[in-house]
Amino acid sequence: MDYKPEPEPLSESSKRLFSFGVIADIQYADLEDGYNFQGNRRRYYRHSLLHLQGAIEHWNQESSPPRCVLQLGDIIDGYNAQYKASERSLERVMNTFQMLKVPVHHTWGNHEFYNFSRDYLTNSKLNTKFLEDQIAHHPETVPSEDYYAYHFVPFPKFRFILLDAYDMSVLGVDQSSPKYQQCLKILREHNPNTELNSPQGLHEPQFVQFNGGFSQEQLNWLNEVLTFSDRNQEKVVIVSHLPIYPEASDTVCLAWNYRDALAVIWSHKCVVCFFAGHTHDGGYSEDPYGDTSLIPGSRRSPGEGNGNPLQYSCLGSSMDRGAWQTTVRGFTKCQTRLSD
Numbered sequence: 162m163d164y165k166p167e168p169e170p171l172s173e174s175s176k177r178l179f180s181f182g183v184i185a186d187i188q189y190a191d192l193e194d195g196y197n198f199q200g201n202r203r204r205y206y207r208h209s210l211l212h213l214q215g216a217i218e219h220w221n222q223e224s225s226p227p228r229c230v231l232q233l234g235d236i237i238d239g240y241n242a243q244y245k246a247s248e249r250s251l252e253r254v255m256n257t258f259q260m261l262k263v264p265v266h267h268t269w270g271n272h273e274f275y276n277f278s279r280d281y282l283t284n285s286k287l288n289t290k291f292l293e294d295q296i297a298h299h300p301e302t303v304p305s306e307d308y309y310a311y312h313f314v315p316f317p318k319f320r321f322i323l324l325d326a327y328d329m330s331v332l333g334v335d336q337s338s339p340k341y342q343q344c345l346k347i348l349r350e351h352n353p354n355t356e357l358n359s360p361q362g363l364h365e366p367q368f369v370q371f372n373g374g375f376s377q378e379q380l381n382w383l384n385e386v387l388t389f390s391d392r393n394q395e396k397v398v399i400v401s402h403l404p405i406y407p408e409a410s411d412t413v414c415l416a417w418n419y420r421d422a423l424a425v426i427w428s429h430k431c432v433v434c435f436f437a438g439h440t441h442d443g444g445y446s447e448d449p450y451g452d453t454s455l456i457p458g459s460r461r462s463p464g465e466g467n468g469n470p471l472q473y474s475c476l477g478s479s480m481d482r483g484a485w486q487t488t489v490r491g492f493t494k495c496q497t498r499l500s501d
């Protein structure tokens with residue numbers, strides 16, 4: 162990850178409220194090192210577990226421990242399926258996570274679906290929905306079972322929302338279902354390549370098989386939660402495996418309908434930060450909240466928004482770069498630092 166903001170000294174008026182850990186794309190497999198599809202990025206399949214152990218030791222030793230850790234998806238590599246080692250590898254990584262003294266929230270990425278069905282994931286330890294916050298008297302903030310998303314409150318007045326970026330995807334969906342046909346149609350309409358994983362020649366390169374998007378139902382739910390948070394003057398952090406902001410990511414890694422997600426976020430005041438995995442080179446950007454020129458096709462008028470810059474971060478692969486610890490101080494400025 163090229164961008165590495167320097168931690169600012171904490172002044173009396175901006176004391177750290179709390180911190181949380183973030184780790185993405187562990188992609189463990191009991192295999193020798195390899196490369197990504199393009200052959201230009203090394204994958205440290207076996208070593209990634211040691212890296213996770215290092216991150217956990219760091220988090221456990223913090224004098225003021227993080228409230229939680231966010232695991233942003235691709236916890237094991239798709240190669241495990243080929244070697245019939247999916248369950249064994251997942252078990253190994255989850256056993257490592259057991260050393261962590263704080264709760265971990267798991268997000269699902271494309272590699273989860275290379276290894277497991279959605280039903281399997283729902284019934285597995287990678288489903289951390291039991292950690293969700295329940296807002297009494299606001300049933301509209303309860304997510305549907307049709308997608309894997311929830312919200313939780315690690316610190317008073319800070320709400321975190323975990324989104325399912327493969328809600329609309331050909332990955333993890335039963336191929337005999339109408340939803341699969343609908344997603345395949347969307348993908349084919351935007352991607353005429355025979356190899357649907359290839360972005361070659363695409364006007365919108367994010368329309369590849371290894372990505373997905375958010376259903377309207379999930380976006381409506383997100384809108385309800387953000388409405389609640391606005392009303393309650395909360396600050397909101399959103400996480401998903403797929404990034405949604407072009408300036409913080411390679412365009413081929415964006416969620417299919419990233420603009421729809423941005424439109425929902427921009428119609429509220431409360432969102433301060435969005436974290437994603439998937440883009441192994443990492444990325445970081447501040448949305449000036451009003452400058453629509455950065456978003457191709459955006460219909461948002463200049464000057465709209467809440468006046469605060471919104472932070473978007475994509476984490477570099479944990480195998481290459483390490484885990485991140487983020488400290489929160491009111492979140493007018495997101496402060497990140499490399500923890501190892």
Ligand SMILES: Nc1ncnc2c1ncn2[C@@H]1O[C@H](COP(=O)(O)OP(=O)(O)O)[C@@H](O)[C@H]1O
Pocket residue numbers: 197198199239271272356358359360371439441
């Ligand atoms: N241009 C491409 N053409 C065909 N398949 C691709 C292409 N790019 C990626 N893939 C496939 O998509 C999946 C994800 O790609 P990969 O490079 O492993 O990225 P990551 O490890 O970040 O998920 C792999 O199954 C890979 O084989």
